[in-house]
Amino acid sequence: xxxxxxxxxxxxxxxxxxAALRMGAFCSLALAGREALGRQAPxxxxxxxxxNEVIASGHKFFGSISxxxxxxxxxxxxxxxxxxxxxxxxxAGGAFIGGVRYGEGDxxxxxxxxxxxxxxxxxxxxxAGADGxxxxxxxxxxxxxxxxxxxFSGVDGSAYLVGGLGFTALTANDVVVVPVRSGVGARxxxxxxxxxxxxxxxxxxx
Numbered sequence: 572x573x574x575x576x577x578x579x580x581x582x583x584x585x586x587x588x589x590a591a592l593r594m595g596a597f598c599s600l601a602l603a604g605r606e607a608l609g610r611q612a613p614x615x616x617x618x619x620x621x622x623n624e625v626i627a628s629g630h631k632f633f634g635s636i637s638x639x640x641x642x643x644x645x646x647x648x649x650x651x652x653x654x655x656x657x658x659x660x661x662x663a664g665g666a667f668i669g670g671v672r673y674g675e676g677d678x679x680x681x682x683x684x685x686x687x688x689x690x691x692x693x694x695x696x697x698x699a700g701a702d703g704x705x706x707x708x709x710x711x712x713x714x715x716x717x718x719x720x721x722x723f724s725g726v727d728g729s730a731y732l733v734g735g736l737g738f739t740a741l742t743a744n745d746v747v748v749v750p751v752r753s754g755v756g757a758r759x760x761x762x763x764x765x766x767x768x769x770x771x772x773x774x775x776x777x
Contacts, residue, residue, distance in 0.1 A: 616714050617680035619653035628679075629707050632659050633753060639736045643751060644709070647738065651711040651747050656680045656719070658688065658708035662752075674706060675772065683716045691773060692766040704752040711747040723748045724765035741766055 622644050629640045647654075660676015675689045713719065723741035741748045748766070 615682070617655040617683040617716070619655040620657065620681060621653065622648055625654060625657055625709065628657065628659065629751070632707055633705060633736070640751070643736055643738045647709055647711075647749050651749075654709040654711050654749075656683075656710035656713045656716075658706070658710065660688075660706050660708075662690070662704050662706050672766070673774075674704075676706065676708075678710070678716070678719060680713075680716060686716055686719075688719060688768055688770070689772045690766045690768045691775065707751040709749040709751065711749070712745050714746070718744075718746060719768045720770065721746075722765045722767045 622641075625644050626641050629644070633640065656678055658676050658678045660674050662672055662674025670693070672692050673690070675687070678686045678688050710719065721743050723743045723746070725739060725741035737750075737752045739750050739752075741750070750766075
């Protein structure tokens with residue numbers, strides 16, 4: 572028997588076939604591991620805050636004008652649960668039938684860090700006046716920090732007032748943002764609009 576025949580017989584032996592199968596399985600597992608490492612795991616949603624934590628932050632932020640904050644936060648909690656982020660910032664706006672609002676502040680989360688954000692938005696409706704507000708926003712159902720960067724629409728007006736603080740609700744893709752405003756000036760009536768959150772400041776409210 573020639574050397575070539577011996578080589579073919581050796582490669583065709585059961586031992587060689589088992590070794591080849593093991594090698595193939597090892598390569599498949601290695602490739603699967605590399606693909607798994609290449610896929611980034613989805614971010615965990617931020618943990619929620621208790622009412623007491625939110626109220627304590629709001630009292631420090633609003634000062635003596637925060638007497639209605641506890642009632643407003645408890646009302647929002649009964650409707651949407653506990654917030655898993657909140658924003659503290661300042662904004663300015665004005666309107667005569669049509670209006671615009673600009674603001675900036677810091678968004679706080681328990682386990683996903685702190686982020687500086689901006690927001691802008693137009694409004695249209697029975698609304699007149701100008702204001703400059705210290706604004707707290709309660710954020711519910713936020714799946715990740717980056718999910719704040721979208722347009723939130725809703726009804727903004729004076730219908731929901733508790734102790735001098737105005738509460739409104741804006742929604743987008745199951746995320747709820749509840750701005751809590753108090754400041755100088757007056758906004759009268761009811762207006763329809765949205766807020767757009769961005770990473771950088773912009774003068775474009777749309």
